[in-house]
Structure formats: structure tokens, C-alpha cells
Amino acid sequence: xxxxxxxxxxxxxxxxxxxxxxxxxxxxxxxxxxxxxxxxxxxxxxxxxxxxxxxxxxxxxxxxxxxxxxxxxxxxxxxxxxxxxxxxxxxxxxxxxxxxxxxxxxxxxxxxxxxxxxxxxxxxxxxxxxxxxxxxxxxxxxxxxxxxxxxxxxxxxxxxxxxxxxxxxxxxxxxxxxxxxxxxxxxxxxxxxxxxxxxxxxxxxxxxxxxxxxxxxxxxxxxxxxxxxxxxxxxxxxxxxxxxxxxxxxxxxxxxxxxxxxxxxxxxxxxxxxxxxxxxxxxxxxxxxxxxxxxxxxxxxxxxxxxxxxxxxxxxxxxxxxxxxxxxxxxxxxxxxxxxxxxxxxxxxxxxxxxxxxxxxxxxxxxxxxxxxxxxxxxxxxxxxxxxxxxxxxxxxxxxxxxxx
Amino acid sequence: xxxxxxxxxxxxxxxxxxxxxxxxxxxxxxxxxxxxxxxxxxxxxxxxxxxxxxxxxxxxxxxxxxxxxxxxxxxxxxxxxxxxxxxxxxxxxxxxxxxxxxxxxxxxxxxxxxxxxxxxxxxxxxxxxxxxxxxxxxxxxxxxxxxxxxxxxxxxxxxxxxxxxxxxxxxxxxxxxxxxxxxxxxxxxxxxxxxxxxxxxxxxxxxxxxxxxxxxxxxxxxxxxxxxxxxxxxxxxxxxxxxxxxxxxxxxxxxxxxxxxxxxxxxxxxxxxxxxxxxxxxxxxxxxxxxxxxxxxxxxxxxxxxxxxxxxxxxxxxxxxxxxxxxxxxxxxxxxxxxxxxxxxxxxxxxxxxxxxxxxxxxxxxxxxxxxxxxxxxxxxxxxxxxxxxxxxxxxxxxxxxxxxxxxxxxxxxxxxxxxxxxxxxxxxxxxxxxxxxxxxxxxxxxxxxxxxxxxx
Numbered sequence: 001x002x003x004x005x006x007x008x009x010x011x012x013x014x015x016x017x018x019x020x021x022x023x024x025x026x027x028x029x030x031x032x033x034x035x036x037x038x039x040x041x042x043x044x045x046x047x048x049x050x051x052x053x054x055x056x057x058x059x060x061x062x063x064x065x066x067x068x069x070x071x072x073x074x075x076x077x078x079x080x081x082x083x084x085x086x087x088x089x090x091x092x093x094x095x096x097x098x099x100x101x102x103x104x105x106x107x108x109x110x111x112x113x114x115x116x117x118x119x120x121x122x123x124x125x126x127x128x129x130x131x132x133x134x135x136x137x138x139x140x141x142x143x144x145x146x147x148x149x150x151x152x153x154x155x156x157x158x159x160x161x162x163x164x165x166x167x168x169x170x171x172x173x174x175x176x177x178x179x180x181x182x183x184x185x186x187x188x189x190x191x192x193x194x195x196x197x198x199x200x201x202x203x204x205x206x207x208x209x210x211x212x213x214x215x216x217x218x219x220x221x222x223x224x225x226x227x228x229x230x231x232x233x234x235x236x237x238x239x240x241x242x243x244x245x246x247x248x249x250x251x252x253x254x255x256x257x258x259x260x261x262x263x264x265x266x267x268x269x270x271x272x273x274x275x276x277x278x279x280x281x282x283x284x285x286x287x288x289x290x291x292x293x294x295x296x297x298x299x300x301x302x303x304x305x306x307x308x309x310x311x312x313x314x315x316x317x318x319x320x321x322x323x324x325x326x327x328x329x330x331x332x333x334x335x336x337x338x339x340x341x342x343x344x345x346x347x348x349x350x351x352x353x354x355x356x357x358x359x360x361x362x363x364x365x366x367x368x369x370x371x372x373x374x375x376x377x378x379x380x381x382x383x384x385x386x387x388x389x390x391x392x393x394x395x396x397x398x399x400x401x402x403x404x405x
Numbered sequence: 406x407x408x409x410x411x412x413x414x415x416x417x418x419x420x421x422x423x424x425x426x427x428x429x430x431x432x433x434x435x436x437x438x439x440x441x442x443x444x445x446x447x448x449x450x451x452x453x454x455x456x457x458x459x460x461x462x463x464x465x466x467x468x469x470x471x472x473x474x475x476x477x478x479x480x481x482x483x484x485x486x487x488x489x490x491x492x493x494x495x496x497x498x499x500x501x502x503x504x505x506x507x508x509x510x511x512x513x514x515x516x517x518x519x520x521x522x523x524x525x526x527x528x529x530x531x532x533x534x535x536x537x538x539x540x541x542x543x544x545x546x547x548x549x550x551x552x553x554x555x556x557x558x559x560x561x562x563x564x565x566x567x568x569x570x571x572x573x574x575x576x577x578x579x580x581x582x583x584x585x586x587x588x589x590x591x592x593x594x595x596x597x598x599x600x601x602x603x604x605x606x607x608x609x610x611x612x613x614x615x616x617x618x619x620x621x622x623x624x625x626x627x628x629x630x631x632x633x634x635x636x637x638x639x640x641x642x643x644x645x646x647x648x649x650x651x652x653x654x655x656x657x658x659x660x661x662x663x664x665x666x667x668x669x670x671x672x673x674x675x676x677x678x679x680x681x682x683x684x685x686x687x688x689x690x691x692x693x694x695x696x697x698x699x700x701x702x703x704x705x706x707x708x709x710x711x712x713x714x715x716x717x718x719x720x721x722x723x724x725x726x727x728x729x730x731x732x733x734x735x736x737x738x739x740x741x742x743x744x745x746x747x748x749x750x751x752x753x754x755x756x757x758x759x760x761x762x763x764x765x766x767x768x769x770x771x772x773x774x775x776x777x778x779x780x781x782x783x784x785x786x787x788x789x790x791x792x793x794x795x796x797x798x799x800x801x802x803x804x805x806x807x808x809x810x811x812x813x814x815x816x817x818x819x820x821x822x823x824x825x826x827x828x829x830x831x832x833x834x835x836x837x838x839x840x841x842x843x844x845x846x847x848x849x850x851x852x853x854x855x856x857x858x859x860x861x862x
Contacts, residue, residue, distance in 0.1 A: 344447065348454035348455035355522040
């Protein structure tokens with residue numbers, strides 16, 4: 001399906017993510033070619049140590065990406081002159097976005113969601129607001145002078161037309177007469193299970209967003225719902241949404257890869273993040289868009305990675321158990337069930353740790369004793385496994401999560 | 406870094422879902438969906454993982470098909486009965502196709518954990534002063550059957566009974582008949598199942614789920630409880646079985662006054678239940694016994710062998726039956742509304758456990774007296790002390806004479822003025838008969854001595 005290059009994405013809050021993806025994929029083609037003149041990054045909560053942010057940025061050095069550097073790397077976590085992105089840049093980008101959309105609601109929406117989810121504190125929100133307001137004011141002043149919309153990345157060839165052409169060319173090759181062909185080359189397998197190569201199928205594509213073996217992440221089989229969602233967005237007005245979604249998914253996969261690569265999370269955790277994401281997509285799609293995505297087929301892993309195999313086999317088994325007693329009636333329930341339970345558990349554990357930290361701080365106590373907590377949890381988990389309350393695999397996941405804290 | 410990825414993930418998901426508004430912080434944290442058995446198990450495990458210092462999961466036994474009858478316990482010291490701390494339970498889904506109660510209990514667990522961590526003072530206080538047991542499903546086998554039905558409309562009966570076809574709410578030993586007999590001819594007014602353990606173990610008619618719950622009742626000194634159903638909207642209180650055996654007859658228990666108050670304490674916060682203009686669930690339903698969202702069981706229709714009356718007549722636990730939805734297994738997208746209608750009621754009803762009088766019964770040396778009886782003048786139903794000598798006697802506001810009695814001890818009577826809430830603390834120190842005799846003997850000796858000195862013996 002031939003697609004125009006993305007029109008203004010700026011109405012989407014997650015454009016920020018998208019540009020992150022642009023930066024991430026040093027080698028990939030852009031099916032989602034939003035060559036924004038602006039680099040938009042998601043705002044990271046104000047870590048007390050700003051050098052942390054900086055390090056993050058450096059990690060995304062495209063030259064370090066396993067897939068090699070893509071010849072044309074228009075956007076990355078770097079300024080035009082190659083210096084890494086700083087927190088100030090990020091604030092700048094948000095301010096610019098607000099300016100261009102002329103909608104302060106952008107900021108409010110993002111921040112209120114972050115607050116509600118407990119991911120930033122009130123004071124972090126306040127300081128963000130302050131900084132963005134300042135940056136915005138500067139922008140307004142500057143632009144009043146220039147009397148035109150500012151192009152932050154003016155050294156960039158922001159030729160949307162170019163992008164269109166690239167995209168069109170790519171899309172033509174991708175086209176297989178299905179609605180969802182702009183899916184990244186890693187997802188060119190049909191949901192019905194045509195066994196397409198996960199690699200690129202077109203010449204001009206570089207190595208696809210292929211995940212390294214040690215991650216054990218097989219894209220498509222963990223995103224059947226996402227794939228279905230894309231398929232369901234086959235109308236003209238959905239085109240934009242689809243592009244955005246694709247970019248987001250890619251971004252997330254890359255993030256997870258990065259995290260795994262740098263040892264921040266284990267491959268299994270990475271797998272389960274993404275598994276749970278797919279499940280959430282099914283759920284949210286059903287809840288919010290009123291669509292049901294159908295029962296995903298479980299595609300057995302082909303990787304040699306034992307962990308993912310075990311993970312997927314477990315899912316398979318659970319699914320079988322469910323399948324016996326269920327009908328079409330509750331597909332989204334099933335979807336929710338088999339993938340990503342470790343993500344749910346991870347989230348629950350995270351909340352507990354956060355509460356402990358806050359609670360001890362409030363009461364003026366010393367930091368909670370992590371090793372004692374870990375021992376206690378290990379003990380409880382074992383006891384629960386004995387009683388049939390937790391499955392062995394789940395128990396191991398929980399212990400592992402605590403072990404990695 | 407983890408936080409970063411979570412942030413990104415959550416942000417994306419939040420944005421993906423941004424086509425609809427999410428109202429209220431707590432609603433955003435609970436996912437209003439049906440939970441099949443595995444999902445139920447995981448949901449409870451997640452609550453435990455999030456709040457391990459105030460929760461514990463345990464199982465009271467297995468269903469006929471081997472599913473665990475899971476309970477999530479919430480208290481400041483999970484796993485232990487703290488002396489003087491009342492025990493409370495919610496049981497849902499004993500009829501497998503009555504699904505709303507099951508889900509509400511799961512959401513309640515999530516809600517209490519979230520609110521606790523967010524510093525909600527009244528929830529924190531409730532959890533610190535109560536031991537709350539939440540059993541989302543007493544009939545997980547039935548639920549699976551009901552949930553497996555395809556199509557929008559679930560059959561009125563499929564999944565109601567357990568896997569053996571037993572209606573669990575008719576399966577409990579019928580103690581109503583015994584108490585009605587005792588009312589006429591004299592006899593005990595409480596703890597009517599003699600040799601309870603033996604009776605349960607040897608009764609072949611009891612379903613495994615029923616047995617498990619009876620053992621649970623015997624083991625934990627529950628004070629207050631509710632049993633969640635569907636198919637109508639009302640709070641139902643004892644007695645369920647009519648005295649005369651007729652199909653409809655108001656059958657008051659000795660604690661009719663407090664039961665009405667307890668039932669109302671639930672219905673008043675549920676806008677549907679307490680709506681005087683509410684139309685009956687079905688055109689030909691007879692709602693004449695409903696007032697203020699409550700009804701006496703027998704007045705509505707006679708139910709023999711039910712769990713509610715069994716609680717009251719075999720143990721110290723006061724239980725009511727909550728009917729929460731006209732539709733027994735409504736569509737998933739209505740669950741959020743049911744939660745909103747019931748959330749305040751569910752929490753407020755737990756708080757009712759802190760009413761009446763409570764305290765300890767001890768001997769003169771300060772030792773706990775277990776199984777002492779607490780009687781209230783004018784109410785023909787006694788309760789007994791638990792192992793630490795602790796007791797909780799639910800009473801409506803008023804003036805009462807409360808007495809403590811134990812075999813071999815002298816009864817002590819105290820006058821108490823009881824407010825609506827909180828519970829008034831009344832402790833008893835009981836003198837044993839032996840001690841009394843010794844005292845009397847000493848008094849006698851003293852008198853003899855005095856007499857002999859005076860009269861110069």
C-alpha cells in the first residue's frame with residue numbers, strides 16, 4: 001500500500017517517542033518517515049543526577065548499534081553538531097512542540113498522566129513545568145522576531161517530499177496487497193502465520209530491526225495483537241495512527257534491546273515487557289476502540305534461547321489449559337492471560353519497593369533492608385509454590401526480579 | 406533504567422488508550438475485567454507482591470475439580486490473629502454464574518492495597534485494626550462453566566452449582582430447624598453443630614467446597630461476614646429459612662435489630678440498592694419484602710441449608726447475603742459501574758465489625774478464658790470468646806446488660822451503654838468457683854476465730 005509520508009504528527013503526544021525511534025534506528029529504513037525538523041524526545045523525569053541522562057544519550061550512539069550504522073542518520077540523540085542531547089534540549093523540544101501545536105494541553109496531558117501513574121513526583125512536575133514555560137517564552141520571543149515558525153534542526157534536510165519518495169518506494173516493495181504493509185520489515189509475516197523471513201524482504205532495506213540472538217526476542221510472535229491492530233487500521237484516516245504505532249513499537253523494542261544489552265534488565269524481563277505490551281494493546285484496543293483483535297495464535301519460538309523457549313512454552317501450556325475451557329467468548333481475556341504476567345508482577349513489585357522507600361523516608365527510618373525483604377519473599381514464594389498458589393516458573397520469575405534489585 | 410523503560414511503556418499504553426477519559430486516580434489503577442481462574446490467581450498474587458507487608462494468600466482447600474479456594478488476607482500482621490482484633494470475611498461467587506461479587510472482591514483487594522500505599526488514612530486504620538479475608542470465589546469450577554458459555558446471554562443456571570451439581574447454598578447443615586426446635590423446647594441458642602469436626606468429616610453429602618468453608622469457619626473466629634450473589638439487588642439478613650416451613654414468612658433471628666442495621670449499612674451506600682424507586686429486576690418479581698434496600702431472608706423466600714444462617718448458628722460470625730446485580734453475569738464493560746456502585750458499601754460494611762461491645766474474659770490471675778459465653782439480656786443468642794479470651798459482640802446502639810459466664814466460674818454482669826460505633830471495651834475478670842469456696846472458707850474461719858475469742862472458747 002502506497003503511503004504518503006506522515007503528515008504532521010504533532011498532534012500526537014507520542015511523537016516524542018517516534019523521534020526517539022528515529023534516533024535509535026541507525027540502520028533502519030523509515031517506513032515511518034516523520035523527518036521532523038524537530039527532534040522530539042520523551043521527557044525523562046528529572047533524575048537527581050543529570051549526568052545519568054547524559055549517559056543514556058551516549059548509549060544511543062548509533063555507531064554502537066549492533067546493526068551497524070545506517071548511512072543516513074538524520075536524527076539521533078545528538079545535536080546537529082554531534083554533541084549528546086541534554087536535559088535542556090529535551091525541555092526545549094517539549095516547549096517547541098507546545099509552541100507549534102499552540103496547545104498547552106500537550107504538556108498537561110503528558111504530565112498528568114505521568115503523575116497519575118506515579119512516575120514523577122509533584123515537585124518534578126513543577127520544575128518541568130517551570131523549565132518548559134521558560135523555554136516556551138524564549139521561543140515566542142524569538143519567533144516574534146523572526147516572524148516564522150522556527151526550525152530547530154535547520155541543518156537537517158527537512159524535505160518532507162524526499163521522505164515521501166523514499167517511503168513510497170519502500171512501500172511499493174512492501175506492498176503485498178494487504179492493509180498493513182507498512183509494518184516494519186521485522187513484521188512482514190502475516191498474522192495467519194505465513195512464515196516470512198523476519199529479515200528484510202526488500203533490497204533497499206538494511207538489515208531489519210533484527211534482534212540479537214542473545215536477546216531471544218522474536219518480534220512477531222510476541223506481537224500478534226499489535227499486528228492485528230495494525231491490520232484493523234486500514235482506512236485513510238487511520239493511516240497516521242498506524243504509522244505512529246509502528247514507530248512506537250520499534251522504539252520500544254529498541255529500548256528493550258538497549259536495556260538488555262547494557263544489562264539493566266535480563267532478556268527474560270525484556271521479553272515479558274514486550275509480551276505484556278502486546279497484551280495491553282489487545283486490551284486497550286478492545287476497551288477504547290471497541291475492537292476485538294481475535295485470539296492470537298501462539299507461534300512457538302524458533303530461537304535456541306532456552307529462556308524464551310521456556311517462557312513461550314509456558315505460555316503455550318497456559319493457553320492450552322485455558323483453551324480447553326473457553327470459547328471465542330472471551331478472546332481478550334485469553335490474550336491478557338498468557339503473555340506478560342511477569343510484567344504484571346514486575347510492576348507490582350516495583351510499586352512495593354517504591355512504597356517502602358517512601359514509607360521509610362516519611363517515618364524517618366533507615367532504608368528498608370533489601371536483603372531481608374528478598375529472603376522473606378523467597379521464603380513466601382516457596383511456600384506458595386508448595387501450596388499451589390504460585391507456579392514454579394512464576395516463582396522463579398519473582399525471585400529473579402527480587403534478585404536483580 | 407528500569408524506570409525509564411517502564412515510563413516509556415506506560416506512557417505509550419496510556420497514550421494508546423487516550424481516546425477515552427480515565428476518571429479518578431484509583432479507577433485508573435484497577436482493570437475492570439473478568440478474571441478466569443488463572444487470571445484470578447495472578448491478580449491476587451500481584452496484590453500480594455505489591456503489598457507483601459499487609460497481605461497473605463492462602464487456600465482453604467480445593468474445589469471438586471482441583472482449583473484452589475483462594476483467600477487474600479489483609480491486615481497489619483498477616484497470618485496471625487492478634488488478640489482483640491476482629492476477623493472479617495467476604496465470600497463471592499458461591500454460585501458460579503453469579504459473577505459480579507467475584508470481581509468486586511478482586512477489585513476491592515487491589516483498591517485496599519493501592520489506597521493503603523497512597524496513604525488513605527481510614528483504609529490504613531481499617532487494615533491495622535481488622536483482619537480482612539477476601540475469597541473471591543467459593544465455586545471456581547462453576548464459574549469456569551458459566552464463563553465458557555458463548556454469546557452475550559448467559560444461561561440463568563449454567564455454572565450455578567459446583568462441578569458435582571450441588572447448589573452450595575443449600576448444602577450446609579440445616580441448623581435453622583434445630584434452633585427453631587430449641588426455641589420451643591429449650592436448648593442451646595448458639596454453636597448448634599455438635600461435634601463439628603466429626604460431623605463435617607463424616608458427612609458424605611457435603612461438597613468439598615462446603616467442607617472447606619466449614620473448616621475455615623471453625624478455625625478462624627470470624628465476627629462479621631458477607632456472602633456475595635447476583636440475580637437481584639438487595640441486602641438479605643437472617644433467618645433465611647422460614648420458621649413454619651412456608652415459602653414466604655418473616656423469620657426474625659434474635660439479632661434482628663443489629664442485622665437490619667448491618668444490612669442497611671451496606672445498602673445505604675449503594676445507590677441502586679437503596680433506591681426506593683428502583684423497578685424490580687424482572688417484571689413479575691416480588692419485591693414486597695424489600696425496604697431501604699434490605700430484606701429478611703424468610704420474608705423474601707425460604708432458603709434451607711444456606712451458608713448465611715449456618716454461620717450465625719454454628720459460630721460467632723454474623724453473615725448477611727448481598728445480591729448485587731439483576732443480571733447474574735453481566736457484560737464486562739459494566740463491571741466498572743458495579744464497582745463504583747459498591748465500593749463505598751464494601752468498605753463501610755467491613756467497618757461495621759467495629760461496633761457493639763468487645764473485650765477480654767480472664768480469670769483472676771489474668772489468664773485468658775477460652776470459650777466463655779457472652780450473653781446479652783433480651784437477646785437469645787450468645788457468643789463465645791476466642792483462644793485469647795477475646796470476644797466481639799455486635800450490637801446496635803442502646804443500653805444493655807452484658808454477662809460473661811464460663812463453667813466453673815462465677816458469672817459477672819455489667820451494664821453498658823453502646824453507641825452506634827465504635828465498639829465499647831468491656832473486660833471481665835471471672836472468679837472460679839473453687840476460688841470462691843476458698844474465700845468463703847477463710848471468711849468462715851475468721852468468723853469462728855472472732856467468735857471464739859469473744860466467747861473465750
